[in-house]
Amino acid sequence: xxxxxxxxxxxxxxxxxxxxDAADMAPFLMDWRRRWxxxxxxxxxxxxxxxxxxxxxxxxxxxxxVVPQGGNTGLSGGSVPDESGRAVVLSLTRxxxxxxxxxxxxxxxxxxxxxxxxxxxxxxAAGRLLPLSxxxxxxxxxxxxxxxNAGGVQVLxxxxxxxxxxxxxVVLPDGQVWDGLRGLRKDNTGYDLRHLxxxxxxxxxxxxxxxxxLYPRPADRANALxxxxxxxxxxxxxxxxxxxxxxxxxxxxxxxxxxxxxxLRHMPACRTPLADASPWYVLIxxxxxxxxxxxxxxxxxxxxxxxxxxxxADAAVAATGAQFAALWALRENISEAQAAEGxxxxxxxxxxxxxxxxxxxxxxxxxxxxxxxxRLVVFGHLGDGNLHYNLSPAEGVDxxxxxxxxxxxxxxxxxxxxxxxxxxxxxxxISAEHGLGVLRRDEAARYKSPVERSLxxxxxxxxxxxxxxxxGKLLAKVDAAAESxx
Numbered sequence: 001x002x003x004x005x006x007x008x009x010x011x012x013x014x015x016x017x018x019x020x021d022a023a024d025m026a027p028f029l030m031d032w033r034r035r036w037x038x039x040x041x042x043x044x045x046x047x048x049x050x051x052x053x054x055x056x057x058x059x060x061x062x063x064x065x066v067v068p069q070g071g072n073t074g075l076s077g078g079s080v081p082d083e084s085g086r087a088v089v090l091s092l093t094r095x096x097x098x099x100x101x102x103x104x105x106x107x108x109x110x111x112x113x114x115x116x117x118x119x120x121x122x123x124x125a126a127g128r129l130l131p132l133s134x135x136x137x138x139x140x141x142x143x144x145x146x147x148x149n150a151g152g153v154q155v156l157x158x159x160x161x162x163x164x165x166x167x168x169x170v171v172l173p174d175g176q177v178w179d180g181l182r183g184l185r186k187d188n189t190g191y192d193l194r195h196l197x198x199x200x201x202x203x204x205x206x207x208x209x210x211x212x213x214l215y216p217r218p219a220d221r222a223n224a225l226x227x228x229x230x231x232x233x234x235x236x237x238x239x240x241x242x243x244x245x246x247x248x249x250x251x252x253x254x255x256x257x258x259x260x261x262x263x264l265r266h267m268p269a270c271r272t273p274l275a276d277a278s279p280w281y282v283l284i285x286x287x288x289x290x291x292x293x294x295x296x297x298x299x300x301x302x303x304x305x306x307x308x309x310x311x312x313a314d315a316a317v318a319a320t321g322a323q324f325a326a327l328w329a330l331r332e333n334i335s336e337a338q339a340a341e342g343x344x345x346x347x348x349x350x351x352x353x354x355x356x357x358x359x360x361x362x363x364x365x366x367x368x369x370x371x372x373x374x375r376l377v378v379f380g381h382l383g384d385g386n387l388h389y390n391l392s393p394a395e396g397v398d399x400x401x402x403x404x405x406x407x408x409x410x411x412x413x414x415x416x417x418x419x420x421x422x423x424x425x426x427x428x429x430i431s432a433e434h435g436l437g438v439l440r441r442d443e444a445a446r447y448k449s450p451v452e453r454s455l456x457x458x459x460x461x462x463x464x465x466x467x468x469x470x471x472g473k474l475l476a477k478v479d480a481a482a483e484s485x486x
Contacts, residue, residue: 227313351429
């Protein structure tokens with residue numbers, strides 16, 4: 001809306017860019033999945049925290065909404081504005097400096113716009129490990145990782161983004177700056193405010209800098225692809241792996257036959273090292289310091305036990321660095337391979353590990369009965385209870401067949417309800433690591449109690465009473481249906 005655009009003389013006074021040209025703003029107005037597109041008054045790209053505060057004061061004084069944005073790689077639509085054209089997108093990508101590495105304290109202080117890969121490389125250059133690892137690490141940013149409480153493949157050993165963060169600097173809705181950049185592992189002086197902002201999806205404040213935990217770099221790593229009969233066997237193998245490897249167990253990924261088949265179909269460079277197909281697979285990684293037993297030796301001993309106990313039908317252990325990377329490529333390319341088949345319906349769910357086998361068996365059967373044309377593409381982080389329980393159109397449906405693809409997507413609401421009700425019955429969560437954003441915002445209201453929704457809204461009201469930060473995200477509009485939901 002042209003009448004809402006601020007005149008050039010009225011732009012916030014700060015160091016950085018202020019974009020109002022439509023072509024310049026366009027990359028910031030569409031999400032990575034190209035599912036949501038919005039409009040904005042302007043895109044602000046401050047160079048420092050003072051600039052973020054200046055933009056927030058400017059917007060607060062004028063009642064202008066602000067949509068914080070990192071690398072814009074999210075999967076739930078949480079980082080783009082709506083179509084009203086009344087918000088400013090505040091991009092943190094120009095704030096990408098590593099402020100400090102403290103090797104005695106094992107901490108990294110880094111600005112929010114730094115990509116995860118750049119932060120990992122800075123830690124590696126100092127002989128340390130930043131263990132957060134995601135498929136989008138070359139473009140996702142630390143601020144976005146924290147705002148969505150990102151997970152990834154090493155949560156089993158190191159925890160998700162929340163567990164890796166010791167301190168934050170945050171700009172509040174009115175432009176005040178909270179300096180909580182303390183690299184302390186013990187600080188028992190009241191409410192732990194950083195946890196309000198981690199996972200809040202930019203609805204309470206804008207994370208500008210973080211203090212992250214570092215770890216010693218592993219001296220050695222080993223991985224293996226293991227054929228298993230079903231998720232029950234995979235869960236039993238996980239239990240055995242924990243007993244045999246302890247803290248050396250770094251990742252434990254569950255992969256369905258369909259998921260692996262898609263990778264082999266669409267990724268010509270990928271090969272399976274196993275002679276025979278299996279209904280399910282597990283990708284295991286172990287890592288250890290130089291003082292510990294070699295991970296490959298431990299892994300081979302573990303697999304001998306698994307084969308002997310009938311938990312595994314076959315296994316292939318990587319013998320070289322190239323083979324190690326090739327095994328991980330089978331897991332990391334699943335999402336891209338599924339996208340090559342056409343439209344997808346994604347479910348990022350968390351369950352108690354003990355409930356996963358039962359969930360998969362019963363929910364697979366329910367979908368096969370109610371939606372026989374839907375094809376399940378199931379994989380995920382079994383070690384921490386996070387499954388990507390995805391669906392694609394039936395085998396043979398052309399990705400270019402728009403009518404068939406649209407018919408498949410027409411079932412999405414009913415499929416979501418079936419899957420998420422099954423998750424809720426088992427004490428799970430409908431969003432494990434992707435956040436609610438717009439995609440799961442309204443559904444979440446169905447599964448949260450009135451008390452929980454009330455507490456979340458009370459926090460939002462206390463910190464952002466005018467509702468200017470990332471409006472329309474995470475918190476659903478309270479309506480009669482939501483209030484009456486179980």
